[in-house]
Amino acid sequence: MIKEFDQVALTVDLPDFHLKAGDVGTVVDITPNGKQYTLEFFNFDGDTVAVVPVAPSQVRTISSREIAHARLLAS
Numbered sequence: 001m002i003k004e005f006d007q008v009a010l011t012v013d014l015p016d017f018h019l020k021a022g023d024v025g026t027v028v029d030i031t032p033n034g035k036q037y038t039l040e041f042f043n044f045d046g047d048t049v050a051v052v053p054v055a056p057s058q059v060r061t062i063s064s065r066e067i068a069h070a071r072l073l074a075s
Contacts, residue, residue: 002037004030008059009066017041017050018074024062025052049073 002008006027013020025039028051037059041050 002027002061004028007062009062010058011060012058014052017052019050024068
């Protein structure tokens with residue numbers, strides 16, 4: 001079960017926000033009915049690069065068996 005402040009990975013590309021499947025964001029809000037999460041994405045300096053509403057089907061939990069991957073954020 002995903003809860004606030006969990007880190008999750010996108011399962012789909014979000015081209016309007018320059019985000020790709022696999023990008024990791026932090027859950028900062030969950031609607032009371034659980035049908036939408038708000039995710040915040042940060043760069044490695046800790047700056048916010050996007051705050052995005054998503055459906056639960058657009059994210060997945062991440063495990064300790066996964067590794068972070070760096071890529072340039074398109075502008």
